[in-house]
Amino acid sequence: MGFPKEMVVRSIKEIGHSDAEALLELLLTYKALGDDDDAVGNHSTSGCNPPIVEGNDDLDFENWNDDDDTGGRVSSSDDSGYEEFLREMSDKDEKINSLRDMGFSEDEANMAITICGVDADLSVLVDSISASQVTEVCHSRNLSDHQVTARCFDSFGGRKRARLIEESKKKRKRYGGGAQGKRPSSDGSDEESMPLPKPMVGFNLPAARKRGYIHNLPTENRSPLLPLPPKTIFEAFPHYKKWWPSWDQRTHLNCLQTCMAPATVTERIQQKLSSSGNPPPQSVQKYVRHECSKWNLVWVGKDKAAPLEPHEMEYLLGFPKDHTRGVGKTQRYKSLGNSFQVDTVAYHLSVLRGMFPNGVRVLSLFTGIGGGEVALHKLGIHMRVVVSVEIGEANRQILRSWWDQTQTGTLIEIADVKSLKDDEIATYVRRFGGFDLVIGGSPCNNLAGSNRHHRDGLEGEHSSLFYDYFRILNSVKSAMANINYCVAGKRSNPWRKF
DNA sequence: AAGAGCATGAAATCGGTG
DNA sequence: CACCGATTTCATGCTCTT
Numbered sequence: 001m002g003f004p005k006e007m008v009v010r011s012i013k014e015i016g017h018s019d020a021e022a023l024l025e026l027l028l029t030y031k032a033l034g035d036d037d038d039a040v041g042n043h044s045t046s047g048c049n050p051p052i053v054e055g056n057d058d059l060d061f062e063n064w065n066d067d068d069d070t071g072g073r074v075s076s077s078d079d080s081g082y083e084e085f086l087r088e089m090s091d092k093d094e095k096i097n098s099l100r101d102m103g104f105s106e107d108e109a110n111m112a113i114t115i116c117g118v119d120a121d122l123s124v125l126v127d128s129i130s131a132s133q134v135t136e137v138c139h140s141r142n143l144s145d146h147q148v149t150a151r152c153f154d155s156f157g158g159r160k161r162a163r164l165i166e167e168s169k170k171k172r173k174r175y176g177g178g179a180q181g182k183r184p185s186s187d188g189s190d191e192e193s194m195p196l197p198k199p200m201v202g203f204n205l206p207a208a209r210k211r212g213y214i215h216n217l218p219t220e221n222r223s224p225l226l227p228l229p230p231k232t233i234f235e236a237f238p239h240y241k242k243w244w245p246s247w248d249q250r251t252h253l254n255c256l257q258t259c260m261a262p263a264t265v266t267e268r269i270q271q272k273l274s275s276s277g278n279p280p281p282q283s284v285q286k287y288v289r290h291e292c293s294k295w296n297l298v299w300v301g302k303d304k305a306a307p308l309e310p311h312e313m314e315y316l317l318g319f320p321k322d323h324t325r326g327v328g329k330t331q332r333y334k335s336l337g338n339s340f341q342v343d344t345v346a347y348h349l350s351v352l353r354g355m356f357p358n359g360v361r362v363l364s365l366f367t368g369i370g371g372g373e374v375a376l377h378k379l380g381i382h383m384r385v386v387v388s389v390e391i392g393e394a395n396r397q398i399l400r401s402w403w404d405q406t407q408t409g410t411l412i413e414i415a416d417v418k419s420l421k422d423d424e425i426a427t428y429v430r431r432f433g434g435f436d437l438v439i440g441g442s443p444c445n446n447l448a449g450s451n452r453h454h455r456d457g458l459e460g461e462h463s464s465l466f467y468d469y470f471r472i473l474n475s476v477k478s479a480m481a482n483i484n485y486c487v488a489g490k491r492s493n494p495w496r497k498f
Numbered sequence: 499a500a501g502a503g504c505a506t507g508a509a510a511t512c513g514g515t516g
Numbered sequence: 517c518a519c520c521g522a523t524t525t526c527a528t529g530c531t532c533t534t
Binding site: 260262331449451 | 508510511512515
């Protein structure tokens with residue numbers, strides 16, 4: 001019996017850790033299960049189900065959707081509005097289909113549209129795909145290494161990809177030793193990697209939030225939350241324009257992290273600038289620009305570059321104002337830095353609105369401050385039940401407080417995923433009749449680039465909780481299989497098709 | 499009241515990898 | 517060059533003792 005996690009892990013190991021990081025950031029699982037026997041136009045038969053793998057019990061990446069998230073790229077267009085957004089989306093789908101008809105992969109089509117824009121002519125897109133297969137193109141663009149890596153992987157199929165993976169393997173030493181040895185890794189015979197996720201390029205939010213979204217949600221008829229989030233720093237914070245020096249040409253922030261710059265950074269910048277002319281010499285500019293990029297500083301006063309305030313991060317991440325207020329400031333930064341971006345997740349989850357008119361039963365792992373829950377709420381999707389697993393006391397408090405203010409459903413809070421075992425899961429499944437959505441993003445701190453102490457990869461103390469996601473997912477599946485046999489008898493069980 | 503001892507939280511400081 | 521961070525140091529506030 002194949003074990004999904006091994007497949008996933010193997011595939012992740014094949015593609016290298018920086019990609020694995022993106023890949024694991026968010027794992028969304030959803031299941032479509034009819035509403036018992038209330039004949040509410042449900043979709044309990046497989047025909048209406050979203051792409052779910054037939055034939056075996058293993059997860060199959062081929063049939064999982066992998067969406068991007070918010071790249072830090074700039075969209076030069078102005079506020080496009082909802083209709084335009086949707087038009088772009090359907091334009092995009094149409095073009096992807098055309099390109100696929102021409103024999104290109106969806107990855108390639110996606111990437112070409114990303115690069116050339118959704119309005120680009122088909123022939124331009126075709127050219128772009130050809131060009132993208134030349135490595136140089138990656139370097140000629142204004143992309144980070146990380147983006148380059150991801151894009152190259154995504155644009156190369158088959159043998160080229162295999163070769164790239166092979167090359168990257170050789171370079172990988174750090175994670176290849178003891179840590180990897182603990183798991184049954186590839187013995188050389190099954191070198192063929194799993195299909196790689198396709199990228200979906202960003203929401204053009206003002207701050208990069210590079211995460212991969214693995215899910216089996218339908219991808220048709222998704223819709224964004226309104227109002228659309230801001231797309232540039234100035235759209236988000238127009239008042240900072242006043243102090244923004246012309247030689248700082250950032251339009252988007254880097255990744256919102258959990259740690260903020262100390263006051264001394266602001267201080268040093270101020271000193272350097274005040275003691276030099278206007279514009280400051282190149283060397284000073286370079287220093288300041290570097291510090292600003294590194295710490296995501298914004299210009300809040302004359303010569304004064306300061307870190308974002310917690311409420312500004314809440315805004316950028318799509319949370320209601322003061323969502324995290326009431327706990328320490330350091331804690332707020334940490335929780336927000338680890339959180340989902342609500343608009344992005346909501347876009348993916350938006351398809352559930354029509355599928356579960358009576359609301360959803362959610363199993364939420366690594367809930368954090370409740371990005372997934374806030375997204376569902378903003379979508380107007382009622383949460384009948386949320387069983388939330390979150391280890392952080394402060395985070396649980398934040399979620400509970402928000403829940404009490406906004407929700408009428410049942411919230412059950414559990415502290416540790418490791419303690420959530422089969423019997424308890426079965427109890428919840430029996431009690432609530434099952435779950436409609438399993439959602440969660442397991443910890444990445446042992447994979448994260450800025451972790452200089454315990455970057456132990458997927459086997460790290462925290463990141464290995466990824467395995468618990470699959471343990472629990474399997475447990476839910478099997479518990480629901482059981483209950484379905486009891487309750488519904490002969491009805492085919494969608495879970496078995498996962 | 500003053501101060502040692504402790505607990506807690508915030509600020510400052512720390513580097514490496516793909 | 518960007519990164520969903522960890523550890524150490526510092527500051528503050530509390531309790532308990534004298």
